[in-house]
Amino acid sequence: AQKITQTQPGMFVQEKEAVTLDCTYDTSDQSYGLFWYKQPSSGEMIFLIYQGSYDEQNATEGRYSLNFQKARKSANLVISASQLGDSAMYFCAMGGSRGSTLGRLYFGRGTQLTVWP
Amino acid sequence: DAGVIQSPRHEVTEMGQEVTLRCKPISGHNSLFWYRQTMMRGLELLIYFNNNVPIDDSGMPEDRFSAKMPNASFSTLKIQPSEPRDSAVYFCASSLWTDRVNTEAFFGQGTRLTVV
Numbered sequence: 001a002q003k004i005t006q007t008q009p010g011m012f013v014q015e016k017e018a019v020t021l022d023c024t025y026d027t028s029d030q031s032y033g034l035f036w037y038k039q040p041s042s043g044e045m046i047f048l049i050y051q052g053s054y055d056e057q058n059a060t061e062g063r064y065s066l067n068f069q070k071a072r073k074s075a076n077l078v079i080s081a082s083q084l085g086d087s088a089m090y091f092c093a094m095g096g097s098r099g100s101t102l103g104r105l106y107f108g109r110g111t112q113l114t115v116w117p
Numbered sequence: 118d119a120g121v122i123q124s125p126r127h128e129v130t131e132m133g134q135e136v137t138l139r140c141k142p143i144s145g146h147n148s149l150f151w152y153r154q155t156m157m158r159g160l161e162l163l164i165y166f167n168n169n170v171p172i173d174d175s176g177m178p179e180d181r182f183s184a185k186m187p188n189a190s191f192s193t194l195k196i197q198p199s200e201p202r203d204s205a206v207y208f209c210a211s212s213l214w215t216d217r218v219n220t221e222a223f224f225g226q227g228t229r230l231t232v233v
Contacts, residue, residue, distance in 0.1 A: 035221055045208060045224035091160065093222075095212075104173060105150060105210075105222055107160040 002027050004092050006108035013082045013115055020067070021077040021111045023092035029053075033095040034075040035105070036066065040088040048090075051075060082115045089113075123209050123225035130232055135197040138228045141190055142211030150222060151184055151194050152208040160208075166192065167214055199232045206230070 003026040013019040025034065034051040051059045051066045059066040067076040075094075079086055092108045122141040130136050142149050151163040164174040166186045174184070181200070186192040196203055206229050212222040 033220075037224075043206065043229075044226055045210070047221045047223060050221050095222075104162065104165060105212075106162075107152075109159045 002029075002094060002104070002106045004094055004106050004108035006092055006111050008111045009109075010112045010114070013079075013113065015084060015115055015117050016081055018078060018080045019082055019113065021079070021090050021092075021113065023075045023077065023108060025073050025075060025092075025094050025106075027073075027094065034066065034068065035093040035095070036064070036075075036077045037091045037093060038086075038088045039091065039110070040085075045091075049077070079113075084115050084117065087113060087115045121209055121211050121223050121225035123207075123228050125228060126226060128228060128230045130199055130230070132200055132232055133198040134232075135195065136199045136203075136230060136232075138194040138207050138209075138230070140192045140194070140209030140225060142192070142209070143223055144190070146211035146213050146223075147189070148212045148214045148222075149186060149192050150208075150210040150212075151192070152210065154206045154208060154227075155204075163194070196230075199230075201232045204231050 005024045032053045036048040038046045038048050049059050049061045049064045049066050051068045058068050063080045065078045089110045089112050091110045094106045124139045148167050150165040153161045153163055163176045164184045165172055169186045182196055184194045206227045208224050208227045210222040210224045213220045
């Protein structure tokens, strides 16, 4: 069964500091994709970063980086130099590649990040 | 590209009425997803299509819910009859499926449904 676990319901970080949001996953697929999304209070879902299971390098997009540890099945999001606008709900997701998981995206329950001045 | 377009953005309806939510995916994308988001249950996948074919509808809560994708550029999610517990934000998302995995899914703005 495919499963995404985000164990931190809420996180707090001071502006300009770095923060790590945890995500672990469970899959028997050999090929899969990992995603992070941001949902601000306005409600839209914003794609942040993608990591393929065969990618050897950790993905980076500006201040976002994905700490991918395949053996531990973790895909933590690191936000560097936090800004007040980073306050939002963050979702980790995984895309399967075969059988019943083909094409499906699985989401975790999310982590609410609050950045304070 | 304009992104994934959903309509309406807000819908308030009376219990028992039919509700139709609409989605136009990003051109060139071949996978389309309908999600429902509530505080209690988080993001739930209702159904997803690949090349206009429903692949998995196990998340559709009841027979009151139905979804169609008549062509690559349009999908609908219908609730008939609607009930107050259907109140939620409904998201449509699309992505490009290759022979390995999905690329990132892009979400529409969502439809906030309130059934009174």
